[in-house]
Amino acid sequence: MTWISRSSTLTMLGLLVFLASCDDGSNPTAPCEMDCGAHGRCVIAAGHEGCLCDPGYLGEDCAACKSGYVLQGAECAPDPCLDSPCTAPHQGVCSTTDTGFVCLCDDDAQDNDNDGTCRPTCAAAIQGYNAQSCDDSSGEALFFGPRSCSTVVEYTPEAGESVGDLQLRGEFNNWAVGSALTAAADGVYSITLDIPAGDYAYKFYGASADRWFEDPVNPFFKWLNGERNSRLKVEDCQAPYLRLLHRAEVDVPSGAVTLRVQYVDGSAAAGLGPQGIQVSRSGVPVSGTLDGVTHTLLIKDQGLGKGKYGYRIEASDAAGHSAKPLVVPVWVEDQPFEWQDAVLYFALTDRFADGNPSNNAPVPGVDAKANWQGGDFAGLKQKLESGYFTDLGVNAIWISSISQNTGGSGAGDDGKEYAGYHSYWPISTGWTNENQLEGVQPTDPHFGNLQEFKDLVDAAHARGIRVLVDFVANHVHQDSPLWQQHQSEGWFHTPWAGCKETNWEQPITCWFAPYLPDFEYKNAQAVDEVVNHAVWMVEETNIDGFRLDAVKHMIDDFVYSVRGGIDLSLRMSGERFYMVGETFTGEDGSDLLEHYIGPRLLDGQFDFPLYWQVTEVFLREERDLKALESMVGWNDTRYGDWAVMSTFLGNHDVCRALSHAAGDISDMWCNEGKNQAWNSPPSAPTDPQPYRKLRLAWTFLMTSPGVPLIYYGDEFGMEGAGDPDNRRFMRFGADLNGEQAATMEVVKRLTAIRHAHRATRRGERRTIALADDGLLWAYVMEDGDDWVLVVLNRADAQRTQSLDLSALGVADTTLVDALSDQPFEAGGGMLEVTLGGHEAAVFAL
Ligand SMILES: [Ca+2]
Ligand SMILES: [Ca+2]
Ligand SMILES: [Ca+2]
Numbered sequence: 001m002t003w004i005s006r007s008s009t010l011t012m013l014g015l016l017v018f019l020a021s022c023d024d025g026s027n028p029t030a031p032c033e034m035d036c037g038a039h040g041r042c043v044i045a046a047g048h049e050g051c052l053c054d055p056g057y058l059g060e061d062c063a064a065c066k067s068g069y070v071l072q073g074a075e076c077a078p079d080p081c082l083d084s085p086c087t088a089p090h091q092g093v094c095s096t097t098d099t100g101f102v103c104l105c106d107d108d109a110q111d112n113d114n115d116g117t118c119r120p121t122c123a124a125a126i127q128g129y130n131a132q133s134c135d136d137s138s139g140e141a142l143f144f145g146p147r148s149c150s151t152v153v154e155y156t157p158e159a160g161e162s163v164g165d166l167q168l169r170g171e172f173n174n175w176a177v178g179s180a181l182t183a184a185a186d187g188v189y190s191i192t193l194d195i196p197a198g199d200y201a202y203k204f205y206g207a208s209a210d211r212w213f214e215d216p217v218n219p220f221f222k223w224l225n226g227e228r229n230s231r232l233k234v235e236d237c238q239a240p241y242l243r244l245l246h247r248a249e250v251d252v253p254s255g256a257v258t259l260r261v262q263y264v265d266g267s268a269a270a271g272l273g274p275q276g277i278q279v280s281r282s283g284v285p286v287s288g289t290l291d292g293v294t295h296t297l298l299i300k301d302q303g304l305g306k307g308k309y310g311y312r313i314e315a316s317d318a319a320g321h322s323a324k325p326l327v328v329p330v331w332v333e334d335q336p337f338e339w340q341d342a343v344l345y346f347a348l349t350d351r352f353a354d355g356n357p358s359n360n361a362p363v364p365g366v367d368a369k370a371n372w373q374g375g376d377f378a379g380l381k382q383k384l385e386s387g388y389f390t391d392l393g394v395n396a397i398w399i400s401s402i403s404q405n406t407g408g409s410g411a412g413d414d415g416k417e418y419a420g421y422h423s424y425w426p427i428s429t430g431w432t433n434e435n436q437l438e439g440v441q442p443t444d445p446h447f448g449n450l451q452e453f454k455d456l457v458d459a460a461h462a463r464g465i466r467v468l469v470d471f472v473a474n475h476v477h478q479d480s481p482l483w484q485q486h487q488s489e490g491w492f493h494t495p496w497a498g499c500k501e502t503n504w505e506q507p508i509t510c511w512f513a514p515y516l517p518d519f520e521y522k523n524a525q526a527v528d529e530v531v532n533h534a535v536w537m538v539e540e541t542n543i544d545g546f547r548l549d550a551v552k553h554m555i556d557d558f559v560y561s562v563r564g565g566i567d568l569s570l571r572m573s574g575e576r577f578y579m580v581g582e583t584f585t586g587e588d589g590s591d592l593l594e595h596y597i598g599p600r601l602l603d604g605q606f607d608f609p610l611y612w613q614v615t616e617v618f619l620r621e622e623r624d625l626k627a628l629e630s631m632v633g634w635n636d637t638r639y640g641d642w643a644v645m646s647t648f649l650g651n652h653d654v655c656r657a658l659s660h661a662a663g664d665i666s667d668m669w670c671n672e673g674k675n676q677a678w679n680s681p682p683s684a685p686t687d688p689q690p691y692r693k694l695r696l697a698w699t700f701l702m703t704s705p706g707v708p709l710i711y712y713g714d715e716f717g718m719e720g721a722g723d724p725d726n727r728r729f730m731r732f733g734a735d736l737n738g739e740q741a742a743t744m745e746v747v748k749r750l751t752a753i754r755h756a757h758r759a760t761r762r763g764e765r766r767t768i769a770l771a772d773d774g775l776l777w778a779y780v781m782e783d784g785d786d787w788v789l790v791v792l793n794r795a796d797a798q799r800t801q802s803l804d805l806s807a808l809g810v811a812d813t814t815l816v817d818a819l820s821d822q823p824f825e826a827g828g829g830m831l832e833v834t835l836g837g838h839e840a841a842v843f844a845l
Helices: 012-023 377-385 450-462 481-486 524-541 556-570 590-595 608-619 625-635 657-661 673-679 689-701 738-756 758-762
Strands: 003-005 040-045 048-053 069-072 075-078 093-096 101-104 133-135 142-144 151-155 166-170 189-193 198-206 211-213 221-224 227-234 241-244 249-251 256-264 272-281 284-286 289-291 296-301 307-317 326-332 344-347 396-399 409-411 417-419 466-471 545-548 578-581 646-648 707-711 764-770 776-783 786-793 799-804 813-816 823-827 830-835 839-844
Touching: 142 256, 151 227, 166 189, 198 221, 221 524, 221 556, 241 307, 241 326, 249 326, 256 272, 256 307, 256 326, 272 296, 296 307, 307 450, 377 450, 450 466, 450 524, 466 524, 466 578, 481 524, 524 556, 545 556, 556 578, 590 608, 608 625, 608 646, 608 657, 608 689, 625 764, 625 776, 657 689, 689 738, 689 786, 689 839, 738 758, 738 839, 758 776, 758 786, 764 799, 776 799, 786 799, 786 830, 830 839
Parallel strands: 344 396, 344 707, 396 466, 466 545, 545 578, 646 707
Antiparallel strands: 003 048, 040 048, 069 075, 093 101, 133 142, 151 189, 166 198, 198 211, 198 227, 221 227, 241 256, 249 256, 256 296, 272 284, 272 307, 289 296, 307 326, 409 417, 764 776, 776 786, 786 839, 799 830, 813 823, 823 830
16 A cells, blocks of 8 residues: 655654554544545545555555556556566567556567467578578568578667768778678668678778777677777588577476477588587487478477476588587476575585595695585485475575586685695687587596586576686686696786786786686787687586686676677577676775676676675664665665675685674675684574574565575585585585584575565565664565565564554454464554564565
8 A cells, every 4th residue: 555645744654653643543533535436545644645445456545556557447456567477488478458467579579370379570580691582471481592691690779870871891891991880670680691600890880970999799809909899700511500499398297398490501502411409418319300491400309308408409411511409498397487586505515415435635734724625416316305495495506616616725815735626727618519629527536527527407497596617717727728828929918917916907918826827808819718618518528507706806708708609609599698707896896797788798796885885784784774764765776677796795705694693704795714614614603693684684685686605605604714614515414513513494484475475576665664773674576466574683682563553454363473383463453563682574475
């Protein structure tokens, strides 16, 4: 319900207090005469009349529909499109009707044969392919080759932009003037080039204004003489190619997956080779039915259990030219997954679970704290199969970079000797099936081989759990073949400048350590090597996302190019590969974080500004809840609806949350953390208070927007100072004390609430009560007709708070705290909540 008052001076909070006193009988006989229509009632507060609208209604006479509601018949009903119910391929547009909703074709699709399925139009299908004839009259866009050797470059002006005389200048024409783009009726400018296969730098040139500019939609770049240009890679048109006609159709109950692909002949018109079109799923051949006229293959795979499957489609022409393999990931699952609904868990692979003691191989002479401790893919897979993550409500895991690391050791900033157990000293960067680097393996032998990794990914997918791997692209270890072979070819920044030694003033070019050569991504060959490696990982292992390490230490080009390379691989399947960035910032870092977020860049970043605030407010108790309330007032929506940020209480670079809460960490920034890690590591507190503080912080985070990240051990309250003490080996079950087990139980209950209530993940936060001393805060998360009420008592002592819930449609009812199972009685819309010191309550309908 929404309160509309003739007096505009009342704040929400003040209003609710007055309503309470009115209900108490302070002015019971005053007449209430306002006409509030059919969906509201007149109430008097502080001497002012106003309308209290029914749930879903808004406006002076409660006649309009509130956000999240739409008019259905004569009533405002929760918007049926809110939960994105349209999931059929190319049919994702939900439109409300008088009685419900209908699913319409996407903008770039149509149902021109009226069979109820939407298919890409020729105009949409042809983008990115060399020109050839296309016919979509049969209901789907079919290409009729042979493919053309022409290359089309387009420019779409922004609304109101005056383009003038637009030209394309580049290496292909020696940067000459004269190659003009022409505008079509739809306003898109284009030029058709007949140039040989090759790799060309280009720019647009506005002749009338003498203006040079990059192609705004091209994610690939080529630097020449210190200047950045757009990059045009023209493929060999003799090779045929394969295209997915439309997105996979999946029937979950029968485990059936239907795919249709088309072979398009190369310019040589040699025809499809004798092997035909070959399809495999995880290496197992899958047969299909070939239409010899259109060269389309219909693949009907069946009996698949829930999980994610990677189809690989290959073909060659009769002259032996091979098409680039087409890789199509397909999910078989009940509900389509969206990253906004993820609960992410970070398991540092070496420190989580040892499933195979024979691969542990610590480096001689390195202290155990800084050495390999045995965690591996097999151990992670065992924990997945035991249901550890499912029970915790986790539906996405992030693990260490899978790359092989140096087998030796190196000196850290503190002079101590470290092994590569953290997986940030990679030596197999660059590996692909076609580029199997000599002397290294694609995965670290301490973790297991590539097949063991794929088995781990499959085990996660079978449980609906996404897998995110750390991707270390800023540097390699000096033992890497790339450094050995290409150090004199401009692939790395030289001369060596240490990041710490130069006070981090050259964040892009500096080296983290003398043994960690730093990539120069103005070098196109270096970019290709690492982007190809990224695409290989995506295609070969079926992973779902990257956590991109050290984002601010690489030029933006690289982030664009990784995104562009993966998008190119997955474009037809419709999968969006999730990329979250690690950009370590302070409390005022939101502008820097935002810089890398967008459709062509990262999907989100770890929310460091919120992390510092939460640490200060709940764990260190150096600021109160008023500060947090004020901060989330802007931070909840800071990065827009599009971004998927990740919120957290800890990671492998900061001191452990529990040790902050126990008062064992001298400063918020963990500046003494390393010293403490080696010389006076904190022990697990026996006092319950630090655990209670941690539970409060979890309650806040699990009822806030973003993807909450659980750093392994934080689900029960693992203790620890800075690196490497924040990376102690994981403990399970019987190794937890009573407070730790109780903390884990709270986290499980919180993730269950989060999954059950969309309002916690997508809703808007509204304060119901905030104590003057900043030690008690009640807020509601609202989304359509779903809401969750959260009450946090950060005081040491018990507190009682009266809350007005009439605006939520609550009158006389029993509300049960989902954390304690304790019932509370609401009467006349008022709820009185009593909480012990450092306790929280969470209520929902
Ligand atoms: Ca159709
Ligand atoms: Ca092991
Ligand atoms: Ca760098």
